[in-house]
Amino acid sequence: MKTFQNKRGLRKTCILLALLLITSVVMSACWGKDKDAEDTYKEVSGGVAENGDGGTGTSSDETDEKEQKIMGPTLDEIKERGYIIMGLDDTFAPMGFRDKQNNLVGFDVDLAKEVFKRAEIELKLQPIDWSMKETELNTGKIDVIWNGYTITPGRKEQVDFTKPYLTNKQIIVTMAGSGVDKREDLAGKKVAIQSESSAIDAVEAYPDVVKTFDGGKPVLFATNDKALMDLEVGRSDAVVGDEVYVRYYIKQKGKEKYKIAKEDFGDEEYGIGFRKTNGDLLKLIDDVLDKMREDGSYDEIYNKWFSDN
Amino acid sequence: MSYILSILPALTSGLAITFEVFVVTLVFSIPLGLIVAIGRISKINIVSRVVQLYILIMRGTPLLLQLVVVFFGLPYVGIVLERNTSALLTFVLNYAAYFAEIFRGGIESIDIGQYEGAAVLGLSKIRTFRRIILPQVIKRVLPPVGNEVITLVKDTSLVYIIGLGELLRAGEIASNRDASLTPLMVVGVYYLIIIGVFTEVFKRLEKRHSYYQ
Structure with missing residues (x-):
């Protein structure tokens, strides 16, 4: 059943590499939009959000394409x-x-x-x-x-x-008795946040505070409830998240077990x-x-x- | 316990999508996989090449990515598919590639003597394949096919990316709503039961095919 094609190994490898390249180009075209979004995200959070058009750094023809x-x-x-x-x-x-x-x-x-x-x-x-x-x-x-x-x-x-x-706030929640009331109190603490959430933008608007976190950056979780579970079992010391969800969650779990800090990471x-x-x-x-x-x-x-x- | 009972209806509705994807994928990808396998070992060079490219792309990129490309990417070239159809199409194409390679392994493992014997008996090529080769192939590929089937049960959870609410997502929703891990545990038990059943099914199938041993 087998034919012997080994002599053509080099040619084959070249073809394969070309194919890989093509597929990756096709796929990156399909993903292009999301990547753009991420890029602008970073730019915005780096330069403290506010002014309407935070991420116009990306060239205008890209916007046209979008x-x-x-x-x-x-x-x-x-x-x-x-x-x-x-x-x-x-x-x-x-x-x-x-x-x-x-x-x-x-x-x-x-x-x-x-x-x-x-x-x-x-x-x-x-x-x-x-x-x-x-x-x-x-x-x-x-x-x-x-x-x-x-x-x-x-x-x-x-x-x-x-x-x-x-209006929503990015609030800091810890277990009761942690004594965290200000953003500065998070120094040396493990801070859990939902990945790809606006909470990250909010926190990164305070780079000096982020630097003092344990590990120098927040710990990311897929969802807010997983971050809050991590807080509950004691692996994380604090969670920064949407006020609407965090309050809903702690109401389910018993408000008295948690503490919401007086300071927050801003409104949105x-x-x-x-x-x-x-x-x-x-x-x-x-x-x-x-x-x-x-x-x-x-x-x-x-x-x-x-x-x- | 009463809490678990209260979340069962929602989880079971998630199970419907999981089963739909699972059953349709199996029903279509196994025959397609066999056709692809035959194409893969075809002596017509161009057929074999095209099939190899197809297998490379299907196995070489994440299934999650393929779902996104089929659902969100194809509309850019004018092909607009429903959510369910996109998921089923992607799964069938993806799993056919894996099955094809399993079947190819099975077909190529059959001794050349079997073909020669069939030729001596005057069997046609198609008859040889259907009556002599295929039954032996089925025997040999059962364990790896069982492996794929089990993987498929769990891979169905990937359809969440195009907004289909399957079993695992139903668990996530309940977990998020009730601030509890219990729904996810229940989902785990669901998967375990399904896979337990298929493990048993394949055990029996293998036993039934273990003649001559």
């Missing part, structure tokens, strides 16, 4: 189709998660249901992997990112945000993300949200989820 790549329906097409697809991370309590009957619930879910009811568009909820959210949006798989989505300069390059609808705002080509849709939603703030229905939903915080 804009060309956006796919997905327009507002008219969405209306014609009859429904809008909202992407959410169904592991993010209390913003969007599943109850024991497996229904999608949460503050953002309730808010979105009301908003789209008023906008007269049927809402479809699509759970996504959070690390893929911008890709999901800009390939038209979903039409909205709405799930505790922090507005950052890096993300603003890829999506358009509504006006902020909720949640917005709703749309494709850059969907400006009219964004305006529509912003208007509905404004009305809901005026007539008190926003507060009603807020109080349902955050009343005793």
Whole structure:
């Protein structure tokens, strides 16, 4: 059955190497967008966030390329189709998660249901992997990112945000009795953070503080709850994370076991993300949200989820 | 205990996706793998080369990456697939490559004398393969195929990347919501039971195929 092709070994190796190169180029093209996002991320966090366009350091033709790549329906097409697809991370309590009957619930879910009811568009909820959210949006798989989505300069390059609808803080939580009340108190401590979260940006805005951490940098976990579990078993000394989730978590576990420091790593705002080509849709939603703030229905939903915080 | 019972319905709904991916992948990738294996050992050079390239790409890149490329990358060339379809297509293509190499190993392990004997008896090429070679191949590849099947059960968890809520993700959701590790433990038991069943199935299959020994 075998043919003897060993003499052609060298040629084969060359072909193989070429193939490898081709596949890696193809794949990097597909991943290009995410890498860009990461790069801008780092740039932004290095130079203390704030000014709207943090990461314009990347050349403009790259931005052009990104804009060309956006796919997905327009507002008219969405209306014609009859429904809008909202992407959410169904592991993010209390913003969007599943109850024991497996229904999608949460503050953002309730808010979105009301908003789209008023906008007269049927809402479809699509759970996504959070690390893929911008890709999901800009390939038209979903039409909205709405799930505790922090507005950052890096993300603003890829999506358009509504006006902020909720303020969140990056708080420091330790076990009760740790005596950590200020950022400086974290010196020599193991600090756990969710990877690829805005908490990292927030912490890195204080490079002097990060340097004093045990190991000189935070310990990263896939999710906030894993970071908090690490804190509970004593491998980590502190967690920096989203106030909304951390408070939800410690309420489940018993508030008295934990201590929330007086100082935090700053405020941030949640917005709703749309494709850059969907400006009219964004305006529509912003208007509905404004009305809901005026007539008190926003507060009603807020109080349902955050009343005793 | 009552807590575990309360999370079972949600976990079981995650199990549905896990099973869907598992069953469809097995049903399609094993026959496809056999075809690919035959292509791989084909004496037609170009066929063998193309198949080798396919196997290289499928085995040489992470399955997770392939899922992302099929679901998010293909729309850029005009191919738009549903979430489920993307996952199933990727898994079938990926696993067919692994199965193909297992089958090739099996086919090439059959002694040349078997072909010669069949030729002497005047069997056609196709008949030789179907009646003489393949039954012996099946016997030999059962253990590595069982290995792949077990890996497949656990690999189904990768579909989370395109937003499909399979068993492990259902566990993560419950774990996050209830601030507890218990759901993940329960998920572990689920996997263990499934794989335990398949281990037993393959044990029996191997026994049934152990004639002449």
